Amino acid sequence: xxxxxxxxxxxxxxKLAQFLWxxxxxxxxxxxxxxxxxxxFKIELRKRSEMMDNNESHxxxxxxxxxxxxxxxxxxxxxKICYDSLDPIKFSRWKPMLKPFLVSCVAFNCLLVLTALLCxxxxxxxxxxxxxxLKNALKFYKDTDTPGRCYMKRxxxxxxxxxxxxxxxxxxxxxxxxxVSNRYLDFxxxxxxxxxxxxxxxxxxxxxxxxxxxxxSSPRPCIQYQxxxxxxxxxxxHHTEDLNIWKRGCRDALISYYGGMxxxxxxxxxxxxxxxxIVMIGLQYVNTSQSNLADPESESEGWILEKTVKETFTDIMxxxxxxxxxxxxxxxxxxxxxxxx
Amino acid sequence: MVLMKxxxxxxxxxKLAQGLWxxxxxxxxxxxxxxxxxxxxKTELRRRAEVMDNTEIHAVxxxxxxxxxxxxxxxxxxxxxxxxxLDAGRFPRWKTFMQPYWGVSLLFTxxxxxxxxxxxxxxxxLESSLKIGLKNGIRFYKDTDTPGRCFQKQxxxxxxxxxxxxxxxxxxxxxxxxxISNRYLDFxxxxxxxxxxxxxxGxxxxxxxxxxxxxxSSPRPCIQDRxxxxxxxxSYEHQTEELNIYIRGCREALVNYYMGLxxxxxxxxxxxxxxxxxxxxxxxxxxxxxEALAGxxxxxxxTEGYLLEKGVKETIMEYVTPVLVxxxxxxxxxxxxxx
Numbered sequence: 289x290x291x292x293x294x295x296x297x298x299x300x301x302x303k304l305a306q307f308l309w310x311x312x313x314x315x316x317x318x319x320x321x322x323x324x325x326x327x328x329f330k331i332e333l334r335k336r337s338e339m340m341d342n343n344e345s346h347x348x349x350x351x352x353x354x355x356x357x358x359x360x361x362x363x364x365x366x367x368k369i370c371y372d373s374l375d376p377i378k379f380s381r382w383k384p385m386l387k388p389f390l391v392s393c394v395a396f397n398c399l400l401v402l403t404a405l406l407c408x409x410x411x412x413x414x415x416x417x418x419x420x421x422l423k424n425a426l427k428f429y430k431d432t433d434t435p436g437r438c439y440m441k442r443x444x445x446x447x448x449x450x451x452x453x454x455x456x457x458x459x460x461x462x463x464x465x466x467x468v469s470n471r472y473l474d475f476x477x478x479x480x481x482x483x484x485x486x487x488x489x490x491x492x493x494x495x496x497x498x499x500x501x502x503x504x505s506s507p508r509p510c511i512q513y514q515x516x517x518x519x520x521x522x523x524x525x526h527h528t529e530d531l532n533i534w535k536r537g538c539r540d541a542l543i544s545y546y547g548g549m550x551x552x553x554x555x556x557x558x559x560x561x562x563x564x565x566i567v568m569i570g571l572q573y574v575n576t577s578q579s580n581l582a583d584p585e586s587e588s589e590g591w592i593l594e595k596t597v598k599e600t601f602t603d604i605m606x607x608x609x610x611x612x613x614x615x616x617x618x619x620x621x622x623x624x625x626x627x628x629x
Numbered sequence: 630m631v632l633m634k635x636x637x638x639x640x641x642x643x644k645l646a647q648g649l650w651x652x653x654x655x656x657x658x659x660x661x662x663x664x665x666x667x668x669x670x671k672t673e674l675r676r677r678a679e680v681m682d683n684t685e686i687h688a689v690x691x692x693x694x695x696x697x698x699x700x701x702x703x704x705x706x707x708x709x710x711x712x713x714x715l716d717a718g719r720f721p722r723w724k725t726f727m728q729p730y731w732g733v734s735l736l737f738t739x740x741x742x743x744x745x746x747x748x749x750x751x752x753x754x755l756e757s758s759l760k761i762g763l764k765n766g767i768r769f770y771k772d773t774d775t776p777g778r779c780f781q782k783q784x785x786x787x788x789x790x791x792x793x794x795x796x797x798x799x800x801x802x803x804x805x806x807x808x809i810s811n812r813y814l815d816f817x818x819x820x821x822x823x824x825x826x827x828x829x830x831g832x833x834x835x836x837x838x839x840x841x842x843x844x845x846s847s848p849r850p851c852i853q854d855r856x857x858x859x860x861x862x863x864s865y866e867h868q869t870e871e872l873n874i875y876i877r878g879c880r881e882a883l884v885n886y887y888m889g890l891x892x893x894x895x896x897x898x899x900x901x902x903x904x905x906x907x908x909x910x911x912x913x914x915x916x917x918x919x920e921a922l923a924g925x926x927x928x929x930x931x932t933e934g935y936l937l938e939k940g941v942k943e944t945i946m947e948y949v950t951p952v953l954v955x956x957x958x959x960x961x962x963x964x965x966x967x968x
Contacts, residue, residue: 432848433848438848441847441848442845442846445845446845449845468849469848469849471849471864472849472850472863472864473863474863474864498850498851499843499850499851499853500843500845502840502841504783504787504790505783507773507774508810508812508813509808509809509813509839509840510839510840512840521813522813522814522815523812523813523815535760546671552868616942621862
């Protein structure tokens, strides 16, 4: 007993083919959309690649680009099949290819769902990548004279201003590293010598942050130096002051930015997958209704599966068992021949 | 003496009508494009409205929007007219419509040209508006507790960071203004008292700039205070230091930005103007050739088309004379009443 049988007269078949052709065009555009989203995501990752350690994986955006191109190709072919389906001569040329095409559509839909899942899960490796990358970026902030790192200061400053964040976890990360280059420190001054003497590594540490941590919404001019010293500034209490510098850490800021982007892309890919399922079902109806024609204008039946789901599944399992048994018989025969001789 | 007479055999008339139909569609799209350009420019001007003193510069985008909408109507009717043009029976019903149509379309086409000229000519106006607006913005920077001015600090800070500029003319403008509010000054300390006494108005002036003037491309951490004091910072010379803070003034930065925008828009609108003029010229030729057909039995004969029936001077006199007569009558009337 076939699954979801529908009767199709000529008019209904024509309408189905036309509707499906239109839906395939939408799917081609959806494929283009997925491709462009993958490209956009890849560009965004590369823009901030200095904040990530070198192992960052571009697997997800590459997969999106590939899936988008594949979707365009498959849907264009599907559209052509629909266009030809109303002409029996042209359709008979497509007939032998239709079953493998539909199987590949099923595989492609599974790939789409997998891609969407990966988009949602990519947040986790990104978190580790960013933690490592930002730690290094902060360390290299002062190295504006070292080739390969001379733009780290500018990149980090612009990022802190754009994403409204300060430091890795929060602004205190700046207190633990030396972010003023030795070139600009007067080693004959007492203050510098005291600070360098105060820690094991001989680093110039202070409770100050760069200017890019400053919040423009603060009512008072920015306090960057001696941030934790209440007496150094008039009418200032660093425990209650939260508009002076950005409180949020850059890792959180970047993760929520990329996370939002990936959630949107994942949701869109799921929508595209559902659209693909609809057009695939439509194509199966076209295929079955056209195949059962006595003459071009008679009524015919269309279905999704020839037998029920359970029977189709057992059929596939049997076929696979037969194939593997066939291999085993061949091998057994070869062995038999070998032992005989 | 007719202006720019041309002969139109039947095929040429048909080609003219078809070409005009296509041109009118392109001109409709161009009109919609002009309208969007006007909207975009207006949005950009409104974003920085807080640092502008007056809204006179908004005349440019307003004119563009009006002209864009009007050209949609003008070109729609041009398309309808040329659709009817090839049918000699349907064309005469447009006769009474033509006179006011020409008046309106010539007016709006001239207005389009004016918008292009304005977009280049209003630079001085924009500059003086920005000069006053920025001066006030810098003066009210510290008034974060005064209602109506509490967001000036945020506006100026974000402006300086986005446009990479400092101050009005240059960074020295910050030395002449007290930009730290009295709420955050310790009036019991000697330094504050000295500074406040050092000038007539009792303002706390010093050679420092806000953090938003800092240039991220500088190799050293930003030096914001004691800018002109070389000995206050190690290995620092303020005359040769270029990357520390932004050297450019915000007025120059904003004028460059907006003039770049308006020049590009002006060039685009000029090409739309040329397209619109060609639509009107073609429509005039079509109208005159079809009018010459009126009353003829054979609609496939050759006719003549022209731009103006008489010369330019005579046509102008034709329109101006009734106005003069009206004015003279008024004068005579007032003399009579006096007598």
